[in-house]
Amino acid sequence: MRYHTAEMVRLMEVFKPLSLEDRIRKISHLISKEGRMEGKDKDFCCLSCKAVQELVAIEFGWRNGWKLARTPFSVIRLVPFALSADDLFLSDSQLLDNSQFGIDHQYCYRKKNGAPVAIASHNYGLKKEEFRYSEIVESHGLRVQFPELYPSWYYPGQTTLVVYTRA
Numbered sequence: 001m002r003y004h005t006a007e008m009v010r011l012m013e014v015f016k017p018l019s020l021e022d023r024i025r026k027i028s029h030l031i032s033k034e035g036r037m038e039g040k041d042k043d044f045c046c047l048s049c050k051a052v053q054e055l056v057a058i059e060f061g062w063r064n065g066w067k068l069a070r071t072p073f074s075v076i077r078l079v080p081f082a083l084s085a086d087d088l089f090l091s092d093s094q095l096l097d098n099s100q101f102g103i104d105h106q107y108c109y110r111k112k113n114g115a116p117v118a119i120a121s122h123n124y125g126l127k128k129e130e131f132r133y134s135e136i137v138e139s140h141g142l143r144v145q146f147p148e149l150y151p152s153w154y155y156p157g158q159t160t161l162v163v164y165t166r167a
Helices: 006-015 020-034 039-064 134-139
Strands: 107-110 116-124 142-145 159-166
Touching: 006 039, 020 039, 039 107, 039 116, 134 142
Parallel strands: none
Antiparallel strands: 107 116, 116 159, 142 159
16 A cells, blocks of 8 residues: 655655656666665665655656556456456455566556556566567457656666556
8 A cells, every 4th residue: 555654745745846857867866876775874765766756656647647546456457347246345466466467566546536547567677579468468458558758667777667558
């Protein structure tokens, strides 16, 4: 579940004026520093990185007319008419493993009415032409996109942004 401590909210305010490009650079810088730190300095660096990532994730949703979900959900929630009445009482982890669809480091999005609308996945070392989950994605009535104008914010330069929506 996503929650914002007072310190996280304060850090988000500090980084809010930065442009998207500057936020992405800041994430890369913080990740590179984090590995060389220990203790409270490392914790603060990690929290700063998460604050910037959260801002970028929120902006990505806003640009698409979506809201960042407070809790993650299973990809099956995006599949039209996939759930039976009995399935509605199962937890998302009991429904389907998102890794079967190639989803890693996910950020989930909802429409303004609260309905699940998209999952943004950040996959290591993935190139669009190497995506091997197209068949299972399409067979479940989903569409996958590789936004060229919006970078991965999980680990810039190391992860690729892949967005799953209904077809």
